[in-house]
Amino acid sequence: MAKRFYSISELAREFDITTRTIRFYEEKGLLQPQRQGQQRRYSESDRVRLTLILRGKRIGLSLQESQKFIAMYDPAHGNIDQLQSLLTEVNQRRQQLHQQMQDLKAMLTELDDVQSRCQQALQHAQQQETMS
CATH class of the missing domain: 1.20.5 (Single alpha-helices involved in coiled-coils or other helix-helix interfaces)
Incomplete structure (x- = not known):
């Protein structure tokens, strides 16, 4: 079965967040997309991490706390x-x-x-x- 990858715009649309937000989480080391030229390719694992980050945010966790639980x-x-x-x-x-x-x-x-x-x-x- 082929691995599924997501573009930054697909994830932004799915989670109703901005691409800038996704890049911010990437800068913080929470997401680690593969690069194909200038394009970011997010894995299913990145998608799950993003789900957990946003869920943590909704319940009041800081990014550091979310990162700790994800790790x-x-x-x-x-x-x-x-x-x-x-x-x-x-x-x-x-x-x-x-x-x-x-x-x-x-x-x-x-x-x-x-x-x-x-x-x-x-x-x-x-x-x-x-x-x-």
Whole structure:
């Protein structure tokens, strides 16, 4: 079976990103296309790496963190270390987001209180002005 290769524009279209983004990941060493003259030829492995990079980005991983998890990929040994590390990171990220949600709810409650007090003070000031 022949290996499948992708052009930079095919990957950009598929993942709805710019070719500049793909070249950036290449500069960072995350993708390693073959060269055929001036043309880049991305392998299925590069395509999978790009999928993982973008997935990592969506869940808040830095490029360095994504690179670390991608480098741990070892199908010969079942990826146990990679999966355990990723689960630990996901759990930490989840706890962090829950804390941020609680903080945001507390801030919204404070804003509601300030808004209410301001409205009451404004109403009182307008009544005082009307009486004068």
